Amino acid sequence: MTQVANLLEGLNPAQREAVETVDGPLLIIAGPGSGKTRVITHRIAYLVQEYGVSPYSILAMTFTNKAAREMTDRLGRLAGPHAGALTVGTFHSFCARLLRIEGDFIGLSRNYSIFDDDDQISAIKQCLGQADYDPKRYPPRAVLSAISRAKNVLQDSQAMARDAAGYYFEEVCARVYRHYEELLARNNAVDFDDLLLRTVQLFREYPVVLQRYQDRYGYLMVDEFQDTNVAQYQLSRQLSQGHQNFCVVGDPDQSIYSWRSADVRNILNFKNDYPRAKVISLGQNYRSTANILNAAKGLIESNGKRLDHQLFTDNSTGQPVRVDEAYDEDEEAGKVIGEIKRLTREESFKLGDCAVMYRVNAQSRAMEEACLQQGVKYRLVGGTRFYQRKEIRDLTAYLRLVYNQQDDQTLARVVSVPPRGLGAKSMQQLGEWATGRGVSTFDAMREITLASRNKQPSPVSLPSRAASSIAKFVDLIERLVAISREAEVVKLIDVLLSESGLQKHIQESDERPEERWENVMDFRGIAQEFNAETPPDGLGSLLERTSLVSQVDDLEDAEDSITLITLHQAKGLEFPVVFIVGMEEGLLPHSRSLDSEEQTEEERRLCYVGMTRAEQRLYLMRAFRRNFRGGSGGPAAASRFLREIPEDLLVPAALSSTAARTVTSPQPGGGSSIRAAALAAASVAPSSGPALKVGDPVRHRAFGDGIVMACEVTASDVEVTVEFAGGVGAKRLLLSFAPLEKLSDSEDPGLGGR
DNA sequence: ACAAACTTGCTTTTT
């Protein structure tokens, strides 16, 4: 009983209610920083301790491995020895394990492969060929993403074809999809989306199996529910059908993955689907200062379609949100890094407290350069993931082939690394022969090997050199398969590395061999964790791990580095100091999301997610000019989001740029102000000089014609930034001194402001 | 098997 008291202690009334509500459907709307994970873990512990629910019958699903691990750790501390019996995992890993066990029902044997992105693309290319479509007209990426979208709404190729009627591209995709299904089946493989789709299908077709899982899991919880897609929702519904002990936690305002088929309607319509669902709103924020929270609230309130719920905090007011602008991305980066250095020097922040967030990965380059220049250590989230590195992928490809020889995609990757005299043409011939006879490529190779061992003529006409290469290769793989059945995983890896020539190949490559070999050894270290399992299960688990990890997963705390991260990846994280860079129209909101209101609202949520990551300080930065892909990029207007944040919570920051950038003339006395610019944009004319507003064409005696990019009201004057034509670039000018004259619209110098 | 020349397209990327 004391333990139970502990579980409720320190919770606010809403949190407590959420923990104590154990039966029936429950929807928890959890605002940012509202102690969501705490509530989930305490609720699980409470179920076990107070209600005597067996931990064995509790299933908790998350989206990231990181979230799953965090939850498991916390539960270990809360529920102690019980924790091990809980099922906590991502949707995908749960399904992957389930299919290992039950896959037979739908024609998947235990050792099935999980196709990664590359496998999928090359498979799609192959299918396009089979269906006789030109990959130029139908880019494999686009076809794959259409198929993926269909899978995420639980459509097989037939259903997709039915829906596609009249839409030519979709029809084509549905036809390719049919070939793709067949290819996956031949390879004894599934792709990411299949993990969910095929599980749902299995449950539909075999109610007995579903029954078993329904009986086992009497309590189901789903985290980040706003990001579930139709397949995930359906799966959850199936599992909780009988008992309806279905608890979902999420925040529609943080739904930022609709482009990955997440369907926010799952959470918005939850009450319709479960009329007797209890709804609890966690509104108290424990993370951010009041100023930061209110600024974020102000922004998100501009979204039309919203489930209203009250956010508040007892935290201190804190400092206003600081806003600053720069000439271009380099100056912006210089200012950010300069300010971070100041924060560590003059205040008590550490580098590890600071994060810089951006909309697109390309923005990291300027930040990295500024870090290098100013000697600030950084960690870049994203980049090539560990398991995506070439050397690791080559190694895992071998392991996958050893685990499942039906997997032609993997075979194709492995066969010429290192080169062993089996070129594209031999493989092509071999592949055709194999498909013609309805066997896998490896089986075909095996037959050829057998024939040559028995001194029989090769069943296919191949160069004799190729035939002997094939025999050697088959030999190698079969030896490895034998080892995989009796030895531990690391032993298999060691033999593989030396016997396949992969070790030599990596160590003698010209691209940083030491580093690459180190990665291989790191991988070997990871593999050690799976040594204990009886062969070949250890191999299976290792492969599952390699297919299902993300970039944020292995993000470790680094005290002495700042973090560079996209806004998407930042979801779920928090930092004392946050900079959001690139607050410009066309970037945030991104130009590709401006054509629909829904998409623009998602951009707003993305910005909201970023802002609510900040605990103490929040900076919003923008640049006038940004070099997109080398292109001039054109002058960019301030993001509408800046205007939507309540004015009184913002303050111009006037950060100094340590990185020298000579375009700007020395700034007299004062802060530049985005707010003022916005006011000016709204045609509030400055009190002196010609009335200028953003977008006006002007003429300068020395610089020629240009366009007003911004007006900033300083203490005593108005400072305008003008983008001049003819390679002159942007200048900041004081209106009272500068010989500027306003041109009428007909004299527009044609710079084309937005 | 690699390099040079060309084409293309250009958000985000939990698993």
Place this chain on the structure above:
DNA sequence: GCAAGTTTGT
């Protein structure tokens, strides 16, 4: 306008 991918040539 560039980087990445594809095609073509040696």
